Amino acid sequence: MQGFLIDMARSAGQIAMEHFRSDRLGHGLLCKGRGDYTTYVDRAVEEAITSRIRQAFPGHRVLGEEMHGHWPSQVDGPCWIVDPIDGTTNFLRGLPGWAVSICYCDQQAQPCLAAVFDPLQQELFLAERGGGLWLGDRQLRTSGQQDLERALVSMPFPFRVTEPFAEAAAVITGLLPRIEDQRRIGSAALDLAYVAVGRLDAYWELGIHAWDTAAGELLVMAGGGLATDFHGRTEGLLGRRSVLAAATPALHATLLAEVGRLAHWLDHPLYAPRPGPAPC
Numbered sequence: 715m716q717g718f719l720i721d722m723a724r725s726a727g728q729i730a731m732e733h734f735r736s737d738r739l740g741h742g743l744l745c746k747g748r749g750d751y752t753t754y755v756d757r758a759v760e761e762a763i764t765s766r767i768r769q770a771f772p773g774h775r776v777l778g779e780e781m782h783g784h785w786p787s788q789v790d791g792p793c794w795i796v797d798p799i800d801g802t803t804n805f806l807r808g809l810p811g812w813a814v815s816i817c818y819c820d821q822q823a824q825p826c827l828a829a830v831f832d833p834l835q836q837e838l839f840l841a842e843r844g845g846g847l848w849l850g851d852r853q854l855r856t857s858g859q860q861d862l863e864r865a866l867v868s869m870p871f872p873f874r875v876t877e878p879f880a881e882a883a884a885v886i887t888g889l890l891p892r893i894e895d896q897r898r899i900g901s902a903a904l905d906l907a908y909v910a911v912g913r914l915d916a917y918w919e920l921g922i923h924a925w926d927t928a929a930g931e932l933l934v935m936a937g938g939g940l941a942t943d944f945h946g947r948t949e950g951l952l953g954r955r956s957v958l959a960a961a962t963p964a965l966h967a968t969l970l971a972e973v974g975r976l977a978h979w980l981d982h983p984l985y986a987p988r989p990g991p992a993p994c
């Protein structure tokens with residue numbers, strides 16, 4: 715299963731790389747919402763991953779970002795959660811900071827094997843529940859950082875929906891003087907992979923989805939960190955709209971005290987599933 719996942723993630727990344735920085739990328743561009751795009755490459759990569767899984771495991775469900783309105787709130791049996799290109803805006807603009815994200819979940823829909831592949835850097839992050847975290851052939855862990863004052867934190871602004879801007883800005887500006895510094899990678903899968911291997915100490919984002927976070931959350935947990943939603947819950951992955959990941963439970967608790975103030979937005983209709991995409 716591990717070899718199958720690694721090979722599939724690498725081939726998917728290869729397909730994306732063949733189109734990266736191509737002049738054709740704007741053709742057939744679809745908009746799912748404010749700053750939220752899908753390119754023909756997202757669709758082609760998801761299709762390649764889906765057909766490969768269907769061939770190898772006909773009984774498994776594939777849940778992909780490009781399924782749009784058909785995303786389920788619950789599944790029975792094994793499933794694969796796929797984001798063909800996480801960080802589509804970066805991909806579309808020829809920037810680094812995008813990755814293929816694939817997570818295999820068992821009979822109870824619990825994540826058990828995950829890969830995040832960054833084709834530009836040729837970095838493959840792999841985790842197995844109870845089996846550790848790997849970057850290529852190196853076994854790694856989180857930074858182990860416990861102190862907020864020394865933490866490098868990725869905290870993207872929740873750009874997709876404008877209503878929470880004032881409250882999100884208050885949380886961000888409240889944290890800025892208390893942390894070492896801030897980053898914004900532009901791909902949740904990579905933000906989580908970087909927390910997992912100790913490049914970042916923490917990451918949080920409002921308005922995120924299971925396809926963005928499923929694989930990365932398993933990487934963080936396998937690296938000894940903690941990843942939850944803004945209520946501090948690890949369950950409810952399929953309905954994820956927020957993520958808070960930190961190198962240690964102590965740092966996670968400190969951040970949750972601030973970031974948790976935004977949790978009420980998760981029940982807001984603004985964050986309910988949206989209809990399918992339309993031409994931009």
Ligand code: IPD
Binds near residue numbers: 803901
């Ligand atoms: C997301 C966006 C967004 C970033 C998220 C990503 P997607 O990727 O690029 O800018 O803040 O962390 O997951 O869903 O647009 O491919």
